[in-house]
Amino acid sequence: MNADLRTRLGSLRLPNPVVTAAGCAGSGRELEQFFDIAEIGAVTTKSLMLEPRAGRPAPRMAETPSGMLSTTGMQGPGIDVFLQRDLPWLLSRGGRAIVSIAGAGVGEFGELARRVSEAEGVGAIEVNLSCPNPADPAGRRFADDAAQAATVVQTVRSHARSDLPVLAKLSADVPDVVELAGACVTARADGLTMINTLRGMSVDTRTLRPAVAGGMGGLSGPAIRPLAVGCVYRVHEAFPEVPIIGVGGVRTGTDVLEFMAAGASAVGVGTVNFSDPSACTRVLREFNEALDARGVSRASEVVGAAHRAGTGV
Amino acid sequence: MNADLRTRLGSLRLPNPVVTAAGCAGSGRELEQFFDIAEIGAVTTKSLMLEPRAGRPAPRMAETPSGMLSTTGMQGPGIDVFLQRDLPWLLSRGGRAIVSIAGAGVGEFGELARRVSEAEGVGAIEVNLSCPNPADPAGRRFADDAAQAATVVQTVRSHARSDLPVLAKLSADVPDVVELAGACVTARADGLTMINTLRGMSVDTRTLRPAVAGGMGGLSGPAIRPLAVGCVYRVHEAFPEVPIIGVGGVRTGTDVLEFMAAGASAVGVGTVNFSDPSACTRVLREFNEALDARGVSRASEVVGAAHRAGTGV
Amino acid sequence: MSDNGPVQTRCPVLNVRRVDAYYAITVVAPGIAERFRSGQFVSVAVGGDHSSTLLRRPFAIHDVKPDYGGTVEFLFAVRGSGTAWLAERRSRDLLDVVGPLGRPFPLPRDPVNCVLVGGGSGSAPLFPLAQSLRRRGCRVDFVLGGASADRVFSAITARRIAETAAFTTDDGSFGTRGRVTDVLGRVIEESRSDAVYACGPMPMLRAVTAVAGNHGIPVQVAVEETMACGIGICMTCVIPVVGEDGITRMVRSCVDGPVFRGEQVRFDDVGTIPFDALGAPGWKGSSAARAAESARDIA
Amino acid sequence: MSDNGPVQTRCPVLNVRRVDAYYAITVVAPGIAERFRSGQFVSVAVGGDHSSTLLRRPFAIHDVKPDYGGTVEFLFAVRGSGTAWLAERRSRDLLDVVGPLGRPFPLPRDPVNCVLVGGGSGSAPLFPLAQSLRRRGCRVDFVLGGASADRVFSAITARRIAETAAFTTDDGSFGTRGRVTDVLGRVIEESRSDAVYACGPMPMLRAVTAVAGNHGIPVQVAVEETMACGIGICMTCVIPVVGEDGITRMVRSCVDGPVFRGEQVRFDDVGTIPFDALGAPGWKGSSAARAAESARDIA
């Protein structure tokens, strides 16, 4: 366990590349029962809105092959409760926080960025572009329209404290993920997180009705990993300077290696936290061991290796 | 095993809804070693081009959680060899053929449709819209541009014998699958097949290089089923009169039930043929048993059940 | 990392027993056994390391014993792929188990009369509860129901440890034909119950809560909602519950439950977001409600 | 459905033996045993019914015996998740096996001298081949190599059934330090070999083919390409092979192979599409080539 694991996302420095994926780590307290939350790179919060939010009706989840479908509707306490209650706790434990925000409109994104910037100790802001754009006539998400996504990123950037990195969280099921990434980068995103869940569906074959309320849900878990790695690879190819958090189906230390070789500087663990509450710390250990086994002394050397000829490192 | 399994795709009548997915059943001869090919609904051929095709370099596949990534580059003997060699064999065994075609351009699609129409005994033409459009400046696939896709479908329709149903095979990773479906229907597709593989990637964590030659591959298998079911559901909701072949990760008889409840009239078995050469006949038997267990006397009653209130059937 | 919270352990199976239509698995898990309080559950990874079945399966803890440093037993019926896999385990196989999870049943201070009502697999957590109540000098009566005789868990144990035990089955194959609530009122009266504890499917819990209400006695219900994580991080297991402050919240049945006061669960609204729930569409909370929110869980 | 084609069976495991660094599994599979010819392989589903590991694993058949109506044995080294799972099987477990697959080794009409060259797990199919050759009165010599001593499969059996057996290891821990091709020339000369049979990794097969060429004797190679289906329907296992007609085709190593004439495999172009391969980009086939294509496989 000798490798230097440090990584950077714009001006945010992390002790190692393993972070939690948004909405998959509660407030951090729940996972702290299983490992020391300061040990991992950072905790990404669930996407916080201005107001408390009750979310979607149950049933909210269904299991699928190597994955799950969920629809929680971003249930959460609202940004203020988070900043007053959960953030201080996390910082008191030595943890780092990437705060994910979800605005009900462009203006709210700005306001959220402003409030997050006023708090002490936040590491970065992640902008969830997969929430529905209330101004879109067809009810599409911000991420479905690169120009709309860019407007959101720009608004967040201009309301956020200038030293606070802004990461744009992208979906894969958009018209063109490379174009979307480019629009966000142009709008001065400091980094990109990808991917969010993909819209899918499951039918309960007993009742022949949709398995989650409302029909469509978000697909996550190892099943989607190749889609996530593909997005990271293509976007890193197009924008090699832009730091990326790779997210989607991370289960083991070699999955971290896979994402980093494709171009990620950090990697988020999502659904697998549900099946293994120690996942983050186990993945970190396995990643460490994988570097050792390959004689790699700095994790950052691996970033983008799959784009280089030869064996990469 | 009493249920009436017959189904219709436009004017094509099939004895049951289980067909093979394009490119996943060889010429039919290989599977005939494991079951009677006449027993299933139909064999969908690999996508045939005008000329023989050597396909992509190896490695062509990588295993992923509950799925696989592949890139065969549509290797095949060309349409004429198929029509002279493979089709007569299939018909001689009492099988039904859905012939998938892939043109290197719009014009070739027309020519392919013409040649297929001259052959005796073809059940339907499936138009593979996931092949790259040579006329697209960005190298996108026909499916990425609903207007281009519609042009292809229209060309095929006008060159195909008028009594031969034309099915448009859609991808899920397109800007808007419902819009794409609509464009194909307007261009007089008699039915839709969905979904094709999704672009993804895997890194070989020993070499840190892409696991399949060329980097990106197509993701298939049970992992993608929720994405496929989601597409079928949304498209059936928008165009309830249009018959759909649901494809993507079908493994068991209840998966057939799932696709049909979402709106499919038939269901294609793809990748699972590789892992279980008897899959088609097993899936058909399980589907039959599932209908019996639910007391359903006609398979067609199940179509679209998930869209109806109550328990569907 | 906390000392009385749940632990995750890879623990050896001591034995798997088949009992009527269900199975009993005992695992050696001292860390879970020593923390356990009745009403809590474990969650078990199924299918092995390369399983396509990602999520854990929750099971109420049926018994803990001091053998081998501490063993934990749970009962289950084979429902789908996860329980089918569990039924095939053999002694010495390793299971990845997390527990104990959830809030336990609150125990009465005084030696009162309690009736314990279980439906199907919902009986399981009532047995260690019965033991705890008996240890406090409470009278315990059982009402257990199931679809058929073989779906009534641990009937014999119930007879042994309770003052009285009544059984109901949907098909009449064992005990009274009908629902647990068909006999509950009588049992409450005859045993002069002061409190009800219930576990089982939501419609049963609703009906039991109504019966207890009619008799003017409190009821604690343990719900069995679908759970993805069991530890409070996925937000998929929520049900509408009215807090002490009168505000309805969508609370996690895994960590805020599975045990709730029956009167506080909005049974009619399970599967919906009640319009007056905190954060429901159109909801405008008072600043007081928000302040309350912000204070919650700090402790 | 054909009578001499492969069958798919759920067959009981008779036993699993550990031998040095590899395992030997024997399954009861009469249908496969009776159809088997040496050089053929089986493909085995791994991980159980709810495995996330979708694809079968191919293994050369190492032995068939008439016991229990017909048993099939294969040897394997633990490489990844699939072989790790197989190593944990116990007798009476059921395995889903398809076979026999692929084209067998062609056997010489006359009692000639044959040298059999295996690298690592590639030795496995050479043993039944050696038996068949011996039965036809052929002289058999073995050259087996591996990374280290424990990676040389079945060395003792080789010594027993062959006239001579030479061994090489990369680390020199057993036999000669080096590659099989370092000793092959000598063996061919000393045993006056008329033909070579080889199985192992592609670079080894290439080198063996070169050595055989230098000695002017024919060589049959069995390749071990990654395979998704093993039955010819997925087109993922292709390699460039020159046909009798001089045309290079991307052929499926599972059904057109795994055995090929060494000279016909375009080893230098494995992993590419040679520009002159049938259907390569820019390829313009003659009408004669197309007519030939259309006639292929009809029989």
Ligand SMILES: Cc1cc2nc3c(=O)[nH]c(=O)nc-3n(C[C@H](O)[C@H](O)[C@H](O)COP(=O)(O)OP(=O)(O)OC[C@H]3O[C@@H](n4cnc5c(N)ncnc54)[C@H](O)[C@@H]3O)c2cc1C
């Ligand atoms: C707190 C709690 C305690 C429980 N205690 C017991 C017990 O002691 N004994 C027992 O037999 N069962 C108990 N259950 C139900 C048990 O968890 C399910 O029977 C089991 O998860 C079914 O898994 P499966 O793979 O066989 O079924 P599948 O139907 O294949 O499971 C698919 C998915 O649905 C979920 N699921 C299926 N049925 C239920 C259910 N009834 N409740 C919750 N989730 C479900 C599974 O967890 C899984 O995510 C309990 C459930 C909860 C929430």
Ligand SMILES: Cc1cc2nc3c(=O)[nH]c(=O)nc-3n(C[C@H](O)[C@H](O)[C@H](O)COP(=O)(O)OP(=O)(O)OC[C@H]3O[C@@H](n4cnc5c(N)ncnc54)[C@H](O)[C@@H]3O)c2cc1C
């Ligand atoms: C015709 C044929 C015969 C073979 N015979 C033997 C044998 O007798 N004994 C033996 O030990 N091995 C043999 N192999 C190799 C054996 O199939 C692999 O070792 C095995 O598939 C590894 O599976 P895994 O899950 O442990 O490894 P993983 O690396 O986890 O497998 C991942 C994927 O890669 C494929 N793969 C990995 N290694 C190989 C390989 N060397 N060759 C082909 N595919 C591979 C797997 O099939 C799977 O699809 C043979 C291969 C072929 C094609």
Ligand SMILES: Cc1cc2nc3c(=O)[nH]c(=O)nc-3n(C[C@H](O)[C@H](O)[C@H](O)COP(=O)(O)O)c2cc1C
């Ligand atoms: C239950 C659940 C809740 C989630 N909540 C959020 C969220 O609030 N904001 C967000 O950007 N992504 C959210 N996600 C998406 C994850 O952060 C992640 O992008 C996705 O699940 C893919 O990663 P995984 O396969 O590791 O889960 C959520 C995912 C799940 C399963």
Ligand SMILES: Cc1cc2nc3c(=O)[nH]c(=O)nc-3n(C[C@H](O)[C@H](O)[C@H](O)COP(=O)(O)O)c2cc1C
């Ligand atoms: C090896 C392979 C080859 C394929 N070839 C074709 C093809 O030629 N034409 C086509 O339309 N789809 C092709 N497909 C896509 C399948 O028909 C199917 O749409 C997709 O794999 C999803 O289904 P599945 O998960 O059941 O495999 C191919 C898929 C695979 C895995």
Ligand code: FES
């Ligand atoms: S099961 Fe995940 S929060 Fe309750």
Ligand code: FES
């Ligand atoms: S492995 Fe599928 S064609 Fe050879």
